Amino acid sequence: MTSFEEAETEETVTCLHLTFYHPGQDEKMMFRCLNFCKREQVRADDTAKFGRDSSVCRYNLVDTRVSRIQFSLQFYRKLHTLEYGFEIKNLSKKTKLTVNQTELGHLNKIDLPWKCIICFGDYQILAEIQEGESVDYFETHLHLAEAPILQERCLPCLPSLQPIPENGISPSFFLSQGKSPTEIDENEL
Secondary structure (H helix, E strand, C coil), rough: CCCHHHHCCCCCCCCEEEEEEEEHHHHCCCCCCCCCCCEEECCCCCCCEEEEECCCCCEEECCCCCCCCCCCCEECCCCCCCCEEEEEEEEECCEEEEEEEEECCCCCEEECEEEEEEEECEEEEEEECCCCCCEEEEEEEEEEECCCHHHHHHCCCCCCCCCCCCCCCHHHHHHHHHCCCCCHHHHCC
């Protein structure tokens, strides 16, 4: 047998892709402590913490408006399956965290959807899970967005930024026609 035949079977690794955006990122450089160059291994039993306290958080955000520990991500195996996932927990006492449409208060936690947008303050983070088989560790791969994530991507699970009137006609329809919407009594229809 050759060494190739005796080598252990290579397993795929779950990778969490995180794309960061903040409107002041060019001036304030709050992402300067994050490693955007390569994938980073995290032990499966470690909790990946994000915040401004570099002695506690693995992912440091250099911003006084960010909590010492803003949120954490915990890797786990789903019960009675071979699937893996992440649980996100808001650790900030002052700032709410939003995962798609779900608002998390202090110490609230939920399963991280396979693709979602995490928001707190002016921060937007697109999280995408690439599935793998490894039980010992997972990887993170950080990216920096040039444009706002909420405007750049149209995810069906995000709330509409403009209310829809009861008649179902969007105000932008009237504006594109050069008219302004007028209120009509339902009896006049």
